[in-house]
Amino acid sequence: MRYGYYPGCSLGSTARPYGISTKAIVGPLGIELEEVDDWNCCGATEYIALNKTAAYALIGRNLALAASQDNLEQLITPCNACYLNLKKTDYYMGKYPKLAELTNEALAAGGLSYKAGSLTIRHLIDIVVNDVGYDAIAEKVVRPLKGLRLAPYYGCLIARPEMGEERLDDFEHPTYMDKLLATLGADVVDFPLKTQCCGGHMTQINSEAGYILIRNLLHNANENNADAIVTLCPMCQLNLDAYQSHVNRHFKTNYNIPVLYFTQMIGLAFGIEPKELGIGQEFVSAAGMVKKIGTEPEVPEPAKPRRKKDDKSLPMPGKRVEG
Amino acid sequence: MTEKVGVYICHCGSNIAGIIDVEGLAEWAGENLEGVTVSRDYRFMCSSLGQELIEEDIKNEGLTRVVVGACSPHLHEKTFRRVCANAGLNPYLFQMASLREQISWVTTDKDKADEKARALIAGAVRRVQLQEELEPSEVPVNPNTLVVGGGIAGIQASLELADAGHHVYLVEREPSIGGHMAQFDKTFPTLDCAACILTPKMSDVGTHDNITLLSYSEVEEVSGFVGNFDVRIRKKASYIKEEDCTGCGICIEKCPKTVVDDVFEAGLGYRKAVYRPFPQAVPKFPVIDYETCIYFEKGTCKACEKFCPTGAIDFEQQDSYLDLNVGNIILTTGCDVFNADQIPQYGYGRLANVFTSLEFERMCNAAGPTEGKIVLRDGVTEPQSVAIIHCVGSRDKNYNAYCSNVCCMAALKFGHLVMEKTDAKVTSFYIDMRTPHKGYEEFYERLQEEGMKFVRGRAAEVTNAARTPNEDGKLIVQAEDTLLGKQRRIPVDMVILMGALEPQVDARDVALQFGISCSMNGWFTERHPKLDPVATMTDGVFIAGTCQGPKDIPDTVSQGAAAAARVLGMITRGTVLIEPIVATINEDKCSGCRICNNLCPYSAIEFLEDKDVSYINAALCKGCGTCVAACPSQAISGAHFSNEQIFSEIGGLLYDVVGGNGAKAPAPESELVLA
Numbered sequence: 001m002r003y004g005y006y007p008g009c010s011l012g013s014t015a016r017p018y019g020i021s022t023k024a025i026v027g028p029l030g031i032e033l034e035e036v037d038d039w040n041c042c043g044a045t046e047y048i049a050l051n052k053t054a055a056y057a058l059i060g061r062n063l064a065l066a067a068s069q070d071n072l073e074q075l076i077t078p079c080n081a082c083y084l085n086l087k088k089t090d091y092y093m094g095k096y097p098k099l100a101e102l103t104n105e106a107l108a109a110g111g112l113s114y115k116a117g118s119l120t121i122r123h124l125i126d127i128v129v130n131d132v133g134y135d136a137i138a139e140k141v142v143r144p145l146k147g148l149r150l151a152p153y154y155g156c157l158i159a160r161p162e163m164g165e166e167r168l169d170d171f172e173h174p175t176y177m178d179k180l181l182a183t184l185g186a187d188v189v190d191f192p193l194k195t196q197c198c199g200g201h202m203t204q205i206n207s208e209a210g211y212i213l214i215r216n217l218l219h220n221a222n223e224n225n226a227d228a229i230v231t232l233c234p235m236c237q238l239n240l241d242a243y244q245s246h247v248n249r250h251f252k253t254n255y256n257i258p259v260l261y262f263t264q265m266i267g268l269a270f271g272i273e274p275k276e277l278g279i280g281q282e283f284v285s286a287a288g289m290v291k292k293i294g295t296e297p298e299v300p301e302p303a304k305p306r307r308k309k310d311d312k313s314l315p316m317p318g319k320r321v322e323g
Numbered sequence: 324m325t326e327k328v329g330v331y332i333c334h335c336g337s338n339i340a341g342i343i344d345v346e347g348l349a350e351w352a353g354e355n356l357e358g359v360t361v362s363r364d365y366r367f368m369c370s371s372l373g374q375e376l377i378e379e380d381i382k383n384e385g386l387t388r389v390v391v392g393a394c395s396p397h398l399h400e401k402t403f404r405r406v407c408a409n410a411g412l413n414p415y416l417f418q419m420a421s422l423r424e425q426i427s428w429v430t431t432d433k434d435k436a437d438e439k440a441r442a443l444i445a446g447a448v449r450r451v452q453l454q455e456e457l458e459p460s461e462v463p464v465n466p467n468t469l470v471v472g473g474g475i476a477g478i479q480a481s482l483e484l485a486d487a488g489h490h491v492y493l494v495e496r497e498p499s500i501g502g503h504m505a506q507f508d509k510t511f512p513t514l515d516c517a518a519c520i521l522t523p524k525m526s527d528v529g530t531h532d533n534i535t536l537l538s539y540s541e542v543e544e545v546s547g548f549v550g551n552f553d554v555r556i557r558k559k560a561s562y563i564k565e566e567d568c569t570g571c572g573i574c575i576e577k578c579p580k581t582v583v584d585d586v587f588e589a590g591l592g593y594r595k596a597v598y599r600p601f602p603q604a605v606p607k608f609p610v611i612d613y614e615t616c617i618y619f620e621k622g623t624c625k626a627c628e629k630f631c632p633t634g635a636i637d638f639e640q641q642d643s644y645l646d647l648n649v650g651n652i653i654l655t656t657g658c659d660v661f662n663a664d665q666i667p668q669y670g671y672g673r674l675a676n677v678f679t680s681l682e683f684e685r686m687c688n689a690a691g692p693t694e695g696k697i698v699l700r701d702g703v704t705e706p707q708s709v710a711i712i713h714c715v716g717s718r719d720k721n722y723n724a725y726c727s728n729v730c731c732m733a734a735l736k737f738g739h740l741v742m743e744k745t746d747a748k749v750t751s752f753y754i755d756m757r758t759p760h761k762g763y764e765e766f767y768e769r770l771q772e773e774g775m776k777f778v779r780g781r782a783a784e785v786t787n788a789a790r791t792p793n794e795d796g797k798l799i800v801q802a803e804d805t806l807l808g809k810q811r812r813i814p815v816d817m818v819i820l821m822g823a824l825e826p827q828v829d830a831r832d833v834a835l836q837f838g839i840s841c842s843m844n845g846w847f848t849e850r851h852p853k854l855d856p857v858a859t860m861t862d863g864v865f866i867a868g869t870c871q872g873p874k875d876i877p878d879t880v881s882q883g884a885a886a887a888a889r890v891l892g893m894i895t896r897g898t899v900l901i902e903p904i905v906a907t908i909n910e911d912k913c914s915g916c917r918i919c920n921n922l923c924p925y926s927a928i929e930f931l932e933d934k935d936v937s938y939i940n941a942a943l944c945k946g947c948g949t950c951v952a953a954c955p956s957q958a959i960s961g962a963h964f965s966n967e968q969i970f971s972e973i974g975g976l977l978y979d980v981v982g983g984n985g986a987k988a989p990a991p992e993s994e995l996v997l998a
Contacts, residue, residue, distance in 0.1 A: 172784065173667030190673060192788040220788040307581070312702030314591050314692060315583045317664065318672040 001131055004072035004119070005033035006062055008082035008234070009041045014242075015079075015234030017278025021263035022078055022124065024277055028140055028270055029132045036066045036075070042085040045157075045200050045235075056099060057106035059089040064112035067119050078124040078263070080157035080233035087121040091163040123158055125232050125262060126168055129176045134183045142271040144185025146294050150265070151191040151226035152177040153217065153240075155233040159195045171195070177262060181230060184269040189224040193217050198239040203246075211250050214239050218247060218255040227289045228258045230265055237261060241283045258286035268293065326452040329361040329386040330444060331377060333368035333393035335423055342427035342436045348392070351441060356448045356978075360384060368393050374406045381410035388451040392420040392444050413456035415903070415963060420447040442976045449975030453968045457903035462942060464550035465650035466894045469494065471542055471833075474502020475876060476868025477655035478524050479883030480890075485533035487891055492647055493528065494556055495538045497586065499604035500525055502657055506587060508687035508695070510876055511736040512766035518690070522603045529605040537645070539610055545652070545836055546926070548942035549863030550899045554647045560640040561610035563597075567635035570607030574627035574636065575599065582615045589681040592692030597627050601690060611636075651863045651890040654847065655883060656833055658869035661716035661723070661822035668784040669715065669820055675700035676798055677785055677818045680733060687740050697744050699817060706747045706816035710800045711737055712782045713753040716823035723823050723844065728873040730821035731757045735766055737819055738775040750776040750813055752802050760877070778813070780805045785818050824873040837864050838925050846872045857886040860945075861925070862899070865889055904946035904963040910936045912958030919950035919959065 011019035026033055039062050047055040063086060066075045077083050093100040094116030104113045128137070160171045169176050172195060178188045193216060202210035217240060221229050231237045241259040248255055259282065267277040274280065274290050332349045334340035345364040353362030361380050365373050368391055380386050389412065391403050396419045404414035420443040426436050466489050470477045473495030481491045493500070504510075505525075507517035528534055537556055544555040563574075578595035587600035594600070596616040599609040617624040618638060628636040660681050663671035671677045676699050678686070689695035699706055711734045717727040731753065738749040756777070758767045771777070780802040789795045790812070797814035804811045826845030827833070834841045839859040840848045847866045850858040857865050867882035868874070874882070893899060913936040920928050920937060927943035928950060930936075939950070939959075951961045960966070 170667055192670075192786045216788070216790055219790070223789070314686075314698075314700050314702050315593070316672075316675055316700060317590055 001030060001127070002032040002034060003122075003127065004066045004069065004075040005035045006039055006042075006066065006075055006077040006082060006086065007035065008077055008079040010079055010234035010238075014238050015261075017281045018078055018234055018237070018261045018263060020276070020278035021261055021267050024272055025263055025266050025270065029128065029137070029266075031127065031132065033076070034070065034072065036062060036069060038065060042082045044081050044085075048085070048088075053102050053106065056089050056092070056103045059085045060093070060103040060107055060114050061110065061112060062086065063090060063119060064107050064114040067114055068112070073120060074122055074127075075119045076122045076124050076127055078232070079235075080123070080155050081235060083121065083123045084157045087163055090116055090119060090121055123168070123232070125158075125177065125180070128262075128266070129180055134179060137180070137266070138183050141184055141269045143269055143293060145181070145265065145269050146185050147292055148186045148289065149189055149225055149227045150181050150186045151189040151221040151224060151229045152181055152194055152262075153191060153221075153229050153231045153236060153259075154194050155231065155236040156195055156197040157233065157235075177230065177232065180262065181265060184265055186265070189221070189226050191221065191224065191226075193220050198233075198236045200235055200239075203239065203243055207246075208250075210239070211243070211247050214243050215247050215251055215253070218244065218253075218257060221257050222255055226257060227292060228260050228286060230260055230262050232262050244284050256284060258282060258284045258289050260286055260289075326358050326387045327360040327385055328356075328358045328388040328390060328448055328451060329377065329380050329384065330356070330359050330363070330448060331368050331373075331389070331391045331393075332362075332364040332422070332444075333373070333391065334364065334366045335393060335427075336367070339393070339422050339427045342430065342433055343422060343440045344433070344437050348437065348440050348444065352444050352448065356445055358388070358452055359448060361386060369399050369402055374402070377403070377406050378410040381407065381412050386412070387416065388454070389417045390420065390444065390447045390451050391417070392422045392440065392447070395421045395424040413458075415457040416451065416454050418447045418451040418454065420444055442978065445978040446972040446975035449978075450968050450972035453965070453971050454963065457962055459900040459903050460941065461898045461900055462548075462550045463898050464893050464896070465552075465648055466490070467492065467647070467649045468890050468894075469542075469552070469554055469647065469649040469652045470655060471652065472502070472655035472657055472868070472870070473497075473500030473528075473536075473538070474655060474657045474868060474879075475504045475521065475524075476657070476870075476879045476883035476886075477502070477653070478521075478528055479880045480653045480655060480867055480887040481528055481534055482524060482531070483884050483887035484890060485531045487887075488533065489891070489894055490533050490535070492535045492537060492554075492556070492649065494540050494542055495536070496541050496559075497600065498539050498561070498598070498608075498610040499600050499606070500528060500536065500538060501601070501603075501605070503681075504876060505601060505603075506589065506681065506688070507684050508689070508691075509736060509740065511732045512762045514736070514739070518603060518688075522605075525603065525605040529607075536606060538606055540645075542836065543644070545838075547648075548940065549861075549901075550650045550893070551942070552649050552652060552863065554649060554652075556645040556647065558643045558645060559610075560613070560642050561608065562613075562616075562636060562638055562640050563608050563610060564635045564637050564640070565606070565608050567633045568608045569633055569635075570599075570609075571632065572599070572609070573630050573632065575609055577626045577630045579624070579626055580615055580617050582612075588692055589679065589685050591678075591682045591685045651865065651893055652837060653865045653867060653883075653886045653890065654833070654837060654839075654870055655866075655868045655886075656827055656830065656870040658824045658873065659827050661825050663715055663820045663822050665722065666715060668786075669712065669782070669818070670785045670787070670798070671820060674785060674787055674798060674818075676706075676816060677820060680730070680737070680819060680821050683737060683819045687737075687744075695744070697741055697747075704816075705745050706741075708748045708750070708797075708815040709741050709817045709819065710782075710785075710798070710813060710815040711749065711751045711819045711821060712785070712800065713751065713821045714781060714823075715820040716825070718754060723825065725823075725844065725873070726757060727821075727824045728757075729824065729875045732760075732763055732766065732875065734819075734821050735770045735775070738770050739773065742773055742775065747816070748774075748776065750778055750800075750815070752778050752780060752782040752800060754779070754781050760875070778802055778804050778811060780811075789814075824869060827870070830870065837861065839864055839866070842872075846870070857882055857889060863893070901942050902946065903941075904961070905941045905944035906939050906946065906948065906951055906959050906961045907941075908937055908939055909958045909960070910934065912956050913937055914956050914958070916955065918953055918955065922949050922953050924949065 043055045181188045199210035199213035264277045330352045332345045349362045349364040407417045408414045470481045470493045481493045540558045543557045547553045578597045580596035581593045584594040597611045685691040716722040758764045782802045794814045830845045838861045849856045865886040867886040868879040915935040951959045
C-alpha cells in the first residue's frame with residue numbers, strides 16, 4: 001500500500017517521537033510512505049482565520065506538489081490540524097470555483113496548480129484501522145498491552161466538520177481508536193472527553209483558558225485511572241504533556257499522566273524497543289507505564305454473573321445479566 | 324370526426340382567471356379546435372349552476388363529449404363525471420384539463436400560461452373524441468373485517484365494528500393486546516391512569532361475541548381485493564392449550580428461567596420464559612418463549628408441565644394456520660420508539676442513569692419493575708434531580724426531521740410524576756414547547772406553576788466528566804440556553820431521553836404485503852393528507868393510529884373510530900363499484916413471458932399455467948399502465964389509456980408544431996416548448 005506522506009512541521013520538532021514511531025511501524029504494517037518533496041507548513045489552526053487566500057494558497061501548494069508526484073492518489077498525514085487543512089482546501093476548492101481560481105492564480109506564480117478531487121486526503125489512523133485493519137494488526141501483536149488502562153483521546157479537529165462524504169466515524173463519540181487499543185490488548189477507558197478541544201494555541205493567547213481545558217482532560221483521565229492518554233494529534237500531545245506541570249502548578253494539582261501517540265502504542269505491542277519509538281522524549285515520563293505492560297496477571301474471564309435474589313437493580317441496556 | 328365536443332373553462336374565481344385569459348381561451352377553442360361545438364367559460368364550473376350549464380348543453384346541443392379545463396382531476400373529476408351521467412352521457416366520455424395545478428398556480432408568466440392552456444385543452448379535446456364508453460363492475464362486500472394490530476387504535480376500530488353487529492378478526496403479534504398504551508402509567512393532560520381507561524376496552528374485546536381475537540399471531544399472506552380479501556394468519560405456537568388453560572399463572576410462578584423483558588418492560592424489567600406480559604393481559608393465556616425456555620434449549624426442565632393443574636402445557640404444539648375471507652382491512656400496526664444509543668453523546672447504554680422515555684413509563688407504572696418508585700439504575704436510590712431531554716431523534720436531520728408530536732406533553736407528564744413521587748428538581752431541555760390540543764397548554768402552565776424548570780436549548784451532551792466538585796458523581800447535561808445566550812452545565816442524578824416515535828422496523832414489509840405505500844420516513848401513506856386520512860390508495864385497506872404518523876392517544880382513537888366508520892359504510896352499501904380503468908391482456912398476443920407479473924405494484928397479474936398466458940384481475944388493477952408499457956408483445960392495453968388515445972393527446976398538445984393536428988387554423992405564433 002503506497003501513500004503520499006505529508007508529515008507537517010510538528011513531526012520534525014515538538015512531535016518528533018510521532019514521526020519516529022510512525023516510521024517504525026509502517027514497515028511491519030506494510031504501508032509504504034512517500035514524502036511530498038519540498039512541502040511547507042499548512043498554516044496550522046490560525047492562518048485560515050487571518051488571511052483566507054494566502055492560507056489556502058499555502059495549503060494548496062502542498063496539494064499541488066503531492067498531486068504532481070509520481071501518480072500519487074492518496075495523501076496521508078498524521079497531524080489532525082494538517083489533515084483538516086488539507087481536506088478543507090481540497091473540499092472547498094471543489095465546492096467554490098472562485099476559491100479554486102484564486103488559489104490557482106497564487107500557485108501559478110510558482111508554476112503549480114491543483115484540481116480539487118485529484119487527491120484523497122486521509123489521516124494516518126484511517127489507513128491503519130481501515131486499510132490495514134484490526135485483524136492484520138492483531139496478528140502482529142507480540143507483546144499485548146495487558147494491564148494498561150488507556151484513555152483514547154481523538155481531539156476536536158479529526159472529528160468534524162463533515163466534508164461532503166462519509167465521515168470516518170461518529171462526530172461525538174468515535175470508537176476506532178478504542179477498538180485499535182483494545183486490539184493491542186489494552187484495557188480501554190470509555191473516555192467521555194475524547195473529542196473535546198485541548199485548547200490549541202490557547203496557552204499562548206490566554207493561558208488561563210488553555211489550562212482549564214487541559215485540566216478538564218487530565219482530571220477525567222485521572223478519575224478513570226488511566227495509565228496514559230493516547231492521542232493522534234501533535235497539538236493535543238504537546239498541550240497535555242508539556243503543559244501538565246504548568247497546570248499542576250496553576251491549579252495546585254498533582255497529575256502525572258504520560259501522553260503518547262497511538263503509533264507508539266502499536267510499536268510497543270509489536271515488540272519494538274521503546275527508545276526506537278521515541279519513548280523517553282516526553283515531558284511526563286512514560287517509563288512507569290512501559291514497565292507495567294504485561295506485569296499484571298491475565299485476569300480470567302469472570303463467570304457469567306447471575307442476579308442475586310435480593311438484587312433490586314434494574315437491567316442496564318446492552319449489558320444483560322440473566323437470573 | 325363526428326363527435327360534438329363541449330369545452331368548459333373554469334375561472335375558479337381568480338385562481339385560474341388571474342393568470343390565464345379564460346375568455347380568450349374558450350373563444351380560441353371554439354374557433355380553432357376540430358369537433359368543438361360549444362365552448363364556454365364560467366366563474367365556478369363546480370357550482371350547481373356550472374354543472375347545470377353542462378347538463379343543459381348535453382341535452383340541448385347533443386354533446387357527445389365533454390372537456391372541462393379547471394382544477395386537478397383529483398378534486399373534481401368525479402363531480403363532472405356525475406354531471407355527464409346525470410345528462411345521460413357515459414361518464415368516461417369526459418376529460419379534464421388541469422389549468423390550475425399545472426398552470427396558473429405554478430407560473431406568473433401570463434403569455435406562457437395562455438400558450439400552455441391552449442395546448443392542454445387541444446390535447447384533451449383530441450383525446451376525448453377517441454374515449455370509449457366504460458361500465459364499472461359491481462362486487463359484493465364481505466361484512467367481516469380484519470384488524471391488524473391490537474393497540475388502542477385496533478381495539479377502538481374492532482369494538483366500533485363489533486358493536487355495530489359485524490364480525491372482526493383482530494390480529495396481534497404479542498401475547499396480549501393493549502399496545503404501547505398498556506405500558507403507560509398516566510395519560511396527559513388529565514393524568515388519568517392508562518390501565519384504568521384501557522383495560523375495560525381490552526376485556527370488552529376479549530369477551531365480545533363478534534370479535535375473534537388472534538393474539539400471538541401474524542398475517543402471512545394477503546390476496547384478493549376490496550370486498551373480498553383472502554388472508555392467511557399464522558398463529559404462533561404458544562405451547563399452551565388455550566382450551567385447557569385457566570390462566571391461573573402457576574406455570575409462570577414455577578418457571579426457573581428469568582430473562583430481561585425487552586418488549587413490554589422496555590428492557591427495564593424481567594419476565595419468565597413462560598409469561599403473560601402484564602396482569603391484565605387479554606387473552607389471559609401465557610405463552611412459552613421458544614428462544615429462552617430451558618426445555619427447548621437443553622431438552623429438560625418441564626417445570627411448568629409438572630405443576631400445571633389442567634395439563635394445558637403442550638411442548639409438541641406447532642404453528643397453526645387460519646384462512647379467512649374479509650371484505651375490508653384496517654391496519655393499526657403502531658410505532659416503535661427511537662433507539663437512543665444511536666446518539667452516543669447522550670450516553671444511553673454507557674451511563675447507567677440515562678433512561679429512555681419508555682423505560683421511564685414502566686418505572687412510573689405501579690405494576691412495573693420498581694412498583695412505581697422512581698429510582699436510579701441501582702433500584703433503590705431516589706434521584707434528587709432529573710433532566711428531561713426533548714427531541715431525541717426528532718427534529719434532527721441526522722435522524723428524523725419530523726416532530727414526534729407527543730414528547731413535549733409526555734415530558735411534562737414525567738415532570739409532574741417525578742415531582743409528585745419524589746422531592747427531585749426537574750429540568751426540561753426543549754427546543755420549542757409544543758402543546759397544541761385541548762387542555763394541553765393549560766397543562767404546560769400547570770407544570771410551570773408546580774416548579775418544573777425549562778431550559779430552551781437542545782442538549783449538547785450528557786457526560787459523567789465532572790469539572791467541579793459539585794459535578795462529582797453526577798450526570799452533567801450541557802446545553803446552550805438560547806434564551807440566556809449562555810452555555811449551561813446542569814448536574815443531575817437522572818436523565819430521561821424523550822425518544823422519537825418511529826415507524827415499526829418492518830413497516831415497509833407490511834405495506835408491501837397489503838399493497839399500500841409508505842412515506843420517505845416509513846409511515847403508511849393516507850389517500851389524502853387532509854380529506855381522506857384513514858383510507859389508502861388501495862381500496863378496502865384502511866390505516867389508523869401511529870402507523871400513519873406520530874400521534875397521541877385521542878388522535879389515535881379518533882382515527883380508529885374513523886376507519887371503522889369507513890368500513891361500516893362499505894358494509895352497509897353491500898357492494899362496491901370497481902373502476903373500469905383497468906388493463907386487459909389479449910391472450911392471443913401474450914407470449915407468456917411473465918415480465919409484467921412482478922412489475923405490477925398491486926399484485927394484480929397472475930399467470931395462468933394451463934393457458935400459458937398472464938391474466939389481470941380487474942378488481943385489483945388500478946390502471947397505472949406499468950404493464951402496458953412493459954409488455955414486449957404489446958399484448959396489454961389499458962382501458963381509457965389506449966395507444967390511440969395517448970398519441971392523439973400528444974398530437975393535441977403539439978397542435979402548433981405538428982401540421983394538421985386537429986387545429987382548424989394555423990396556431991398563433993408560439994414559443995411553446997414541451998420539455
